[in-house]
Amino acid sequence: MAKRIDGRITVLLEPLMHPLVPVFDLPFRDGYVWSITYVSLYVSLVAVTLSTLVSIPVAVVMAFSQFPGKQFVKSVVNSGMGFPSVVVGLAVLFVVSNQGPLGSMNLVFTREAMIISQFVLATPPITAISLASISGVNGRVRDAAHALGGTRLDVALVVLKEARYGIATAILAGFGRAISEVGSVLIVGGNITSADGISKTRTLTTAIQLEARQGQYETAMILGTILLALVLVINVIVIRFGDQGVSR
Amino acid sequence: MSPEYTGHGKPTRRRFLPMVGAGAVVITAGCGQLGDEIDKPSVAGETLTLTTTTSTYDTGLLDELHLDFEDLYGVSVDAVAQGTGAALESARNGDSDVVMVHARGLEDEFMHNGYGVNRRDLMFNDFVIVGPETDPAGVAGVDSATDALAAIAETGATFVSRGDNSGTHTKERNLWEAAETDPGGDWYQETGSGMGAALNIANQQGAYTLSDRGTYLSRRSNLALAVLVQGPIEDGPAILANPYGVIAVNPAIHDNANYDLAMAYIGWLTSPDVQDAIASYEQNGAQLFYPQALSADPNFKQYVPEGWRNESTDE
Numbered sequence: 071m072a073k074r075i076d077g078r079i080t081v082l083l084e085p086l087m088h089p090l091v092p093v094f095d096l097p098f099r100d101g102y103v104w105s106i107t108y109v110s111l112y113v114s115l116v117a118v119t120l121s122t123l124v125s126i127p128v129a130v131v132m133a134f135s136q137f138p139g140k141q142f143v144k145s146v147v148n149s150g151m152g153f154p155s156v157v158v159g160l161a162v163l164f165v166v167s168n169q170g171p172l173g174s175m176n177l178v179f180t181r182e183a184m185i186i187s188q189f190v191l192a193t194p195p196i197t198a199i200s201l202a203s204i205s206g207v208n209g210r211v212r213d214a215a216h217a218l219g220g221t222r223l224d225v226a227l228v229v230l231k232e233a234r235y236g237i238a239t240a241i242l243a244g245f246g247r248a249i250s251e252v253g254s255v256l257i258v259g260g261n262i263t264s265a266d267g268i269s270k271t272r273t274l275t276t277a278i279q280l281e282a283r284q285g286q287y288e289t290a291m292i293l294g295t296i297l298l299a300l301v302l303v304i305n306v307i308v309i310r311f312g313d314q315g316v317s318r
Numbered sequence: 319m320s321p322e323y324t325g326h327g328k329p330t331r332r333r334f335l336p337m338v339g340a341g342a343v344v345i346t347a348g349c350g351q352l353g354d355e356i357d358k359p360s361v362a363g364e365t366l367t368l369t370t371t372t373s374t375y376d377t378g379l380l381d382e383l384h385l386d387f388e389d390l391y392g393v394s395v396d397a398v399a400q401g402t403g404a405a406l407e408s409a410r411n412g413d414s415d416v417v418m419v420h421a422r423g424l425e426d427e428f429m430h431n432g433y434g435v436n437r438r439d440l441m442f443n444d445f446v447i448v449g450p451e452t453d454p455a456g457v458a459g460v461d462s463a464t465d466a467l468a469a470i471a472e473t474g475a476t477f478v479s480r481g482d483n484s485g486t487h488t489k490e491r492n493l494w495e496a497a498e499t500d501p502g503g504d505w506y507q508e509t510g511s512g513m514g515a516a517l518n519i520a521n522q523q524g525a526y527t528l529s530d531r532g533t534y535l536s537r538r539s540n541l542a543l544a545v546l547v548q549g550p551i552e553d554g555p556a557i558l559a560n561p562y563g564v565i566a567v568n569p570a571i572h573d574n575a576n577y578d579l580a581m582a583y584i585g586w587l588t589s590p591d592v593q594d595a596i597a598s599y600e601q602n603g604a605q606l607f608y609p610q611a612l613s614a615d616p617n618f619k620q621y622v623p624e625g626w627r628n629e630s631t632d633e
Contacts, residue, residue, distance in 0.1 A: 169411050173574075261399065262397065264394055265381045265395060283511060284512065284514035
């Protein structure tokens with residue numbers, strides 16, 4: 071599979087940059103690129119899905135209700151967008167390490183630990199941007215829904231529908247944060263492949279870090295290109311999804 | 319692919335005894351759990367977590383060796399490349415089962431504190447001092463590594479330090495100490511990065527650095543850096559030796575450590591066949607590691623911290 075992927079890259083770029091072709095004579099083993107791409111996607115998508123399931127209800131509750139300390143919660147969420155990922159990685163490591171509170175679950179150096187840290191990183195941006203877009207829905211939409219006899223749930227659904235484009239942006243922002251993240255997944259995941267080169271906890275980002283550590287900047291660059299392409303494709307898919315909703 | 323585990327050549331009695339020891343460890347490794355599956359090793363399906371250094375991992379040696387171990391025992395080995403300091407810290411926290419590192423001082427401390435048991439010498443290579451061909455500090459061919467470093471400090475020629483508490487960084491600090499020089503100032507740059515990256519930085523700045531020979535050899539074609547002070551493999555000073563040790567995590571401290579499998583791994587790594595495999599591992603036509611586990615002569619120092627005396631354990 072990876073061979074086919076690499077083959078396609080070569081075919082695509084060969085006419086453009088002939089002198090660079092030796093660069094594509096990659097030292098990657100069969101299945102290596104495919105498996106790190108899979109781990110990247112798996113960890114980030116699971117983490118972002120969980121984050122979304124938590125974030126959107128939180129954003130809806132915060133947008134539709136008043137409670138003491140709301141402003142404080144808001145500022146916590148907003149500053150959460152700036153959590154440095156290595157600090158989150160350290161905190162998660164302390165929690166999942168065998169000496170930590172979840173130590174008995176043996177989570178350190180697993181994908182689950184990586185999902186936990188990406189969840190912590192992705193939830194604040196998804197919550198904050200969703201909240202902003204929900205709050206930004208014109209008040210008259212709410213009033214109209216109320217006037218037509220909608221329940222609170224109906225009103226919320228109407229507003230969510232209006233805000234869907236902003237929510238899609240929120241999810242993309244969370245996904246972007248998760249998949250491009252290197253510091254925390256390196257700490258809690260350990261950047262592990264099995265001896266035959268199939269990734270266990272190595273992602274595209276930690277693989278790039280590994281190549282750069284060895285001074286192999288060319289191969290790092292190729293993995294970086296794959297990562298960029300992946301992010302681009304997912305953005306296009308999500309945004310087209312949102313557009314279709316609008317045109318219907 | 320898999321080496322023959324039968325022929326050991328003609329073992330002498332002295333050579334045979336450590337082999338019996340290693341074999342006994344392997345045989346008894348799974349005894350606690352024998353029962354349900356007779357034909358499979360009882361450790362089958364388990365995972366061994368090894369924290370190790372970037373220099374063993376990045377050379378590709380471990381992947382090459384581990385395929386055979388995984389086949390033989392039906393297990394998987396999770397190798398986490400962290401640098402010696404971090405690798406030992408992970409083991410202290412009970413997050414790994416076995417460590418393979420190269421800083422004897424740190425290994426000794428680890429064992430003194432009770433976190434590690436059954437240390438074995440595994441293999442060695444050496445460090446070299448590399449620098450630009452122009453050699454502004456004039457260290458080429460200097461017999462003493464410490465004199466060379468002192469000359470670099472005196473002329474204020476740029477020196478790139480790993481600065482990451484790795485085995486190489488530890489060696490470098492020991493060398494500065496031995497040279498009675500306290501490095502600092504504009505010429506001394508800590509990069510906090512791995513060996514390959516540090517070599518690139520030194521290359522771009524025309525700076526000196528201390529490198530393990532393996533990483534230097536594997537990167538040599540991209541570097542304008544020359545070996546100016548050789549290590550003991552090329553008859554350089556013994557202080558530049560780079561020995562690797564392997565230590566099991568003490569199961570009396572961390573009861574979740576997979577001690578059985580860790581000891582099977584250590585026994586396997588130090589067996590004659592795998593020691594041969596280490597010796598024949600090459601990159602760019604150069605041997606990277608020299609096996610050190612087996613010797614006809616007694617080598618008790620590998621089991622206990624250096625300078626250990628009975629009265630120092632009275633706590």
